Amino acid sequence: MARPLRIEFPGAVYHVTSRGNARQKVFRDDEDRETFLTILAGVVARFGWRCHAYCLMDNHFHLLIETPQPNLSRGMRQLNGVYTQRFNRRHRKTGHLFQGRFKAILVEKDSYLLELARYIVLNPVRAKMVKTPERYAWSSYRPTLGLAPMPPALTPDWILGQFAAARPAARKRYAEFVHAGTGHASPWKQLKGQVLLGSEAFIEKMAPKLKESSATAEIPKRQRLLHRPALEALLAGARTKAARNKAMARAYLTHGYTLAEIGRATGLHYATISRIIKAMEKIS
Numbered sequence: 603m604a605r606p607l608r609i610e611f612p613g614a615v616y617h618v619t620s621r622g623n624a625r626q627k628v629f630r631d632d633e634d635r636e637t638f639l640t641i642l643a644g645v646v647a648r649f650g651w652r653c654h655a656y657c658l659m660d661n662h663f664h665l666l667i668e669t670p671q672p673n674l675s676r677g678m679r680q681l682n683g684v685y686t687q688r689f690n691r692r693h694r695k696t697g698h699l700f701q702g703r704f705k706a707i708l709v710e711k712d713s714y715l716l717e718l719a720r721y722i723v724l725n726p727v728r729a730k731m732v733k734t735p736e737r738y739a740w741s742s743y744r745p746t747l748g749l750a751p752m753p754p755a756l757t758p759d760w761i762l763g764q765f766a767a768a769r770p771a772a773r774k775r776y777a778e779f780v781h782a783g784t785g786h787a788s789p790w791k792q793l794k795g796q797v798l799l800g801s802e803a804f805i806e807k808m809a810p811k812l813k814e815s816s817a818t819a820e821i822p823k824r825q826r827l828l829h830r831p832a833l834e835a836l837l838a839g840a841r842t843k844a845a846r847n848k849a850m851a852r853a854y855l856t857h858g859y860t861l862a863e864i865g866r867a868t869g870l871h872y873a874t875i876s877r878i879i880k881a882m883e884k885i886s
Contacts, residue, residue, distance in 0.1 A: 615654075657741040
């Protein structure tokens with residue numbers, strides 16, 4: 603199986619998740635959760651990360667991490683590796699605890715960090731584990747509000763600073779913001795190529811980094827072609843049948859769009875598109 607794309611650069615922000623192997627629990631009790639947060643604090647300090655939000659569920663965790671240095675993979679190897687050792691030793695187990703590599707979504711900070719911070723702490727509510735986020739002890743919500751001691755790993759300053767300069771007012775507005783998100787649509791509907799969450803300008807800005815990474819054969823095709831122009835843009839200037847045919851051939855041969863995708867955009871049957879592209883190949 604192809605590995606997920608890793609884009610690392612100074613100042614990158616990620617939504618990170620790791621799930622238990624074969625859906626097993628990675629946190630069996632509160633002692634496991636305390637151990638994980640202690641290890642996370644050490645990783646944050648060692649690698650200079652900023653942890654904006656977190657949530658520990660039973661069989662997975664969510665982190666919202668900012669990396670001033672391009673070191674996400676190194677830090678996650680440390681975090682998951684050390685925690686696995688501690689977990690296995692305590693529970694007298696061997697082997698893998700987590701399911702493959704961690705998953706990381708690259709996030710545009712100004713546009714999506716707040717929305718993801720809300721999404722993360724509402725996980726226990728969506729899972730019907732609690733009725734309100736205040737009742738869940740293992741997310742960043744309570745310490746961000748001042749309802750629990752601040753874990754060394756957590757840095758909520760940026761999030762609270764988006765609501766007010768004074769901490770009491772910021773916490774009140776943050777709580778209102780989180781509660782208002784109950785029932786909202788998932789932000790993952792806006793995900794591009796499985797790895798990017800941001801505006802069109804952000805996607806365009808990331809294009810050079812995606813192109814640099816695309817030389818790696820392990821990268822899935824969907825991610826490798828993320829920087830390609832939109833299909834609608836490729837077809838938009840086609841005023842004549844000949845121009846349309848040329849645009850379809852370019853979309854298929856150069857930019858990797860499928861016959862089905864081109865068919866949905868043009869209203870043509872995929873077999874018709876295939877014949878047109880073959881004819882265009884003979885001409886060129």
